[in-house]
Amino acid sequence: MRRMLAAALTVALAATVAPTSLADETASLGQPANNPWSNVQAWETAIVERVVDGDTVIVNDEVTGAQSRVRLLGINAPEKPTTKKPGNCGGEQASQWLTALLPVGTRVRLLSSDRASTGKNMRPQRVVLAYNDTTGDFDQDVAWGMAERGWGLWFTVPSEASMSSLYRAAIEGAQANRRGMWEPQLCGAIEQPNASLSLRISRGNGNVADETVTIRNTGGTTVDLTGWMLRDAGNAGWYTFPGGSVLTPGDYRTVHTGKGRDRRPTGHDVYRDRKKELYVDPGTEPNLVGDGAYLLDRAGNYRSWREYP
Structure with a gap:
């Protein structure tokens, strides 16, 4: 059947x-x-x-x-x-x-x-x-x-x-x-197919102001993140990159979970303006507990991700 x-x-x-x-x-x-x-x-x-x-x-x-x-x-x-x-x-x-x-x-x-x-x-x-x-x-x-x-x-x-x-x-x-x-083209043709990007999660350890995700251009071409989306494993933590989010090779953006003013303290910082942390405490004993950060292009294709522990 x-x-x-x-x-x-x-x-x-x-x-x-x-x-x-x-x-x-x-x-x-x-x-x-x-x-x-x-x-x-x-x-x-x-x-x-x-x-x-x-x-x-x-x-x-x-x-x-x-x-x-x-x-x-x-x-x-x-x-x-x-x-x-x-x-x-x-x-x-x-x-x-x-x-x-x-x-x-x-x-x-x-x-x-x-x-x-x-x-x-x-x-x-x-x-x-x-x-x-x-x-x-x-x-x-x-x-x-x-x-x-x-x-x-x-x-x-x-x-x-x-x-x-x-x-x-x-x-x-x-x-x-x-x-x-x-699947690389599940949501449509891949834009900027040569983009090479890494993600790094820094957990707040109880302080939302210290929780960040850093996206770095590790490739040899400039990448425009305008309209791209960053999310966690749940459904509440979506962030859309504003216009002008252009990364030259080696450049990066640090997305803060907490409140702040974009481009402060450096030109690399942007903010979600959330009151609570997004990423769960990791654990390995007795069971594995963790989370992840995921970068999607404008079509919705998953382009880069990082999970922990």
Whole structure:
């Protein structure tokens, strides 16, 4: 059933998704080795009612029938366009991929470290495992499958990070192979294709005034960042570079999270004017916790990024 659905979607998505075959990829939905879910507790089994977007699904509890709007742990997919919001490039494709991986009626098991774990709009946050007809078990990790295919940023919740190392590795593979949202021309032709830019994150350690991201031109050609965007792994930290943001070779811009006046104290400084820090505290024990900074061109293509730890 799942293979047939994937095959039917392949033609419709061929023009919009990364070159990998949707049919082939869906048939091999994420099955990480060695059953890595031992550190999260299974709380519910449910039936998929519908997919909302690339990281949210509505399910009905198999026992109580209660309906929940579940947020996948571990990834942040591009936002799907709606009548109220324009969304992100790749948002529609991410939603289509998750729909192919979780057709209506799919049985899923929902896991988390804390049963009360919720995110934005009080959505339950869960590791979602789809039922595998071949093995007769819930062993198909949906977030891992989306991450491996390139349809999510690495997004950690400190209290729910048991699986974060696994998802980080899957995302790094997608980045290296430029799959999904990392595909170089997903959002249109690449402008300034010779641009070579590095990112460095300096965390504030509790002081928003000290938190910065520095973008440096490491190439041999001048790069105009006007209209380019800098974001974090969440959805609240977008910054658009103003006109005149031109970097000659070796030049840089330092984007301050806090308040200030552009070009002060040096001509390299710009400000987001936020009251709180954007980047989460890093952690490696017992679970990997971190964040990232991402530079997008005007079309929305991901051009450079830096993640930590």
